[in-house]
Amino acid sequence: MFLRYCALMIALATVFTGQSNAASRDHTNILFIAIDDLNDWIGCLGGHPQVKTPHMDALARRGVLFTEAHCAAPVCGPSRVAIMSGRRAWTTGVYSNNANYPQRLPNVESMPEFLVRHDYHVMGSGKLFHGDTKYPKGAFHEYAKGIPQPWPKAAILSSRQKPVYEWQVDGKVITFPRNGMPADRTWKDTHTFDWGPLDLPDEKFRDTAVVEWGNQRLRNAYDKPFFLGVGIHLPHQPLYAPQRFHDMYPPATTVLPPYFKDDLEDLSKAGVDYALIPTTSGTHATVAKHGQWKSAVSSYLATVTFVDHLVGRLLKELEQSEHSENTWIVLWSDHGWHLGEKDHWGKATGWFRATRVPLMIVPPRSATPEDFQPGTTCDHPVNLIDLFPTVVEMAGLKQDDGLEGKSLLPLVNNPGSTWQDHTVTTFGRGNHAITSKRWRLIQYFDGSAELYDRSTDPHEWNNLIDDTKWSHIVSELRAKVPPEPNWKHFVRYGNFKAVIPSDGSRMLLFNHAVENHLEERDDESARYPKVIEQITTWLKNHPTNKKRIVIPADSQK
Ligand SMILES: [Ca+2]
Numbered sequence: 001m002f003l004r005y006c007a008l009m010i011a012l013a014t015v016f017t018g019q020s021n022a023a024s025r026d027h028t029n030i031l032f033i034a035i036d037d038l039n040d041w042i043g044c045l046g047g048h049p050q051v052k053t054p055h056m057d058a059l060a061r062r063g064v065l066f067t068e069a070h071c072a073a074p075v076c077g078p079s080r081v082a083i084m085s086g087r088r089a090w091t092t093g094v095y096s097n098n099a100n101y102p103q104r105l106p107n108v109e110s111m112p113e114f115l116v117r118h119d120y121h122v123m124g125s126g127k128l129f130h131g132d133t134k135y136p137k138g139a140f141h142e143y144a145k146g147i148p149q150p151w152p153k154a155a156i157l158s159s160r161q162k163p164v165y166e167w168q169v170d171g172k173v174i175t176f177p178r179n180g181m182p183a184d185r186t187w188k189d190t191h192t193f194d195w196g197p198l199d200l201p202d203e204k205f206r207d208t209a210v211v212e213w214g215n216q217r218l219r220n221a222y223d224k225p226f227f228l229g230v231g232i233h234l235p236h237q238p239l240y241a242p243q244r245f246h247d248m249y250p251p252a253t254t255v256l257p258p259y260f261k262d263d264l265e266d267l268s269k270a271g272v273d274y275a276l277i278p279t280t281s282g283t284h285a286t287v288a289k290h291g292q293w294k295s296a297v298s299s300y301l302a303t304v305t306f307v308d309h310l311v312g313r314l315l316k317e318l319e320q321s322e323h324s325e326n327t328w329i330v331l332w333s334d335h336g337w338h339l340g341e342k343d344h345w346g347k348a349t350g351w352f353r354a355t356r357v358p359l360m361i362v363p364p365r366s367a368t369p370e371d372f373q374p375g376t377t378c379d380h381p382v383n384l385i386d387l388f389p390t391v392v393e394m395a396g397l398k399q400d401d402g403l404e405g406k407s408l409l410p411l412v413n414n415p416g417s418t419w420q421d422h423t424v425t426t427f428g429r430g431n432h433a434i435t436s437k438r439w440r441l442i443q444y445f446d447g448s449a450e451l452y453d454r455s456t457d458p459h460e461w462n463n464l465i466d467d468t469k470w471s472h473i474v475s476e477l478r479a480k481v482p483p484e485p486n487w488k489h490f491v492r493y494g495n496f497k498a499v500i501p502s503d504g505s506r507m508l509l510f511n512h513a514v515e516n517h518l519e520e521r522d523d524e525s526a527r528y529p530k531v532i533e534q535i536t537t538w539l540k541n542h543p544t545n546k547k548r549i550v551i552p553a554d555s556q557k
Helices: 002-017 054-062 076-085 111-117 206-218 243-247 269-276 284-289 293-320 384-394 409-413 468-478 529-541
Strands: 029-035 064-066 121-126 142-144 165-169 172-176 226-232 327-333 359-362 376-378 422-426 432-436 439-443 449-453 487-493 496-501 508-511 548-551
Touching (some): 054 359, 142 206, 384 409, 496 529
Parallel strands (some): 487 548
Antiparallel strands (some): 165 172, 432 439, 496 508
């Protein structure tokens, strides 16, 4: 009663002073929960038979669960830039983790900036953009910055783990790497492809602090609608959670994901490279050699349940707050994650495992759409590119030009509404996965491709690209591959990938034989002048309008 009185007085005060436009329209808030690297291993999506996520499952029962939600890009940086800008990689040029928003898109208003401009009180904690600090100035009125990991940085430096780094904490010694495995990749010298329990209280973990910051904000009163983004870092590797979550999943009884040992035999070189090169994690060969597969799966499940516990704390706080009736809730993950499927660990691939994401939306009780039914599922193909326009409509605002997704609220109102029949995920320049209800086409930059019939082959084991029975489907799906007008040619030359811009500027070059370069963060052309010359000469001697070109590897002309 007291709170209602306060709210009334605040509303009257704003009407009389005329200070806030926002308070005079429907006062609905938005709680925007981002999770990092969470694949479909949550109870309500059925991705793993053992996973326990009671809080996310309960949230899905209150709203609409999107069972065919896919990311715009299957890596943190480009996925989040697409979400926050509402624009695709081929529009922004942000295809890789070279994704510092204010540097890359200084003139593109981000979702939180849009809300600031429309008089929302905008708050954020944790990982919303790529990294906790790489967001535009002015995007947030309040931001919880710089919440550190509990372990010292040296604990995950590969160079310090020979044989192990010993961390003395709370009268204990914790050794790193927890899994005892050598690192396959030494990106920036860190060794994050690690897993195992950390016997520390919850309060020591970074995500506990991220969520607690959000909880504190939910306890406050606001004189205008608020947007609160809470970006949880787990289950991004390293897969460390408090001991009790690991105890829930003993490795010995952990169920491994479906796996087919000859899975890669029907893939092109591009497909095999994306499977075997440890771009974002380690190799399956090392995991298998060290007998760590079940432990890794168990630790991923443990971190997912820890994340679910934190989501539960946030939702409980909201429920007990004065904002419980008038707050939209959106929960999403930036992309999926492989745990040995297709001999791959990590993300950045075009397969379903990396592109499918959890996504659920719960309308406020005070403003439920007319035909809304809680606990429904929507199986139309949707994309995280749709989040910006969705938030705009939640806020009762009109969207500006340039947003490339569309609001999902018609589907929240009626999950059976007419919708597009496919969605696109982009994984590097010229690489796209087209997902429709029955089919998936994976198109690589070099012209090679895969086709999977989801109705008979949900794990994508049987590549039908050369099966003439389905050539009409291939043509249909190829027509949906984005034209990427900024690029004239995508070229394979042995292990090199060259990308030729349409505007006549110099080509970009990537050496896919080098670990981590598959992600194409940095142009390597300065290191390979001879390769540039060979590609340039060949293109001059073989003029073509073809977009995807393979130059024979032994070609010197
Ligand atoms: Ca991520």
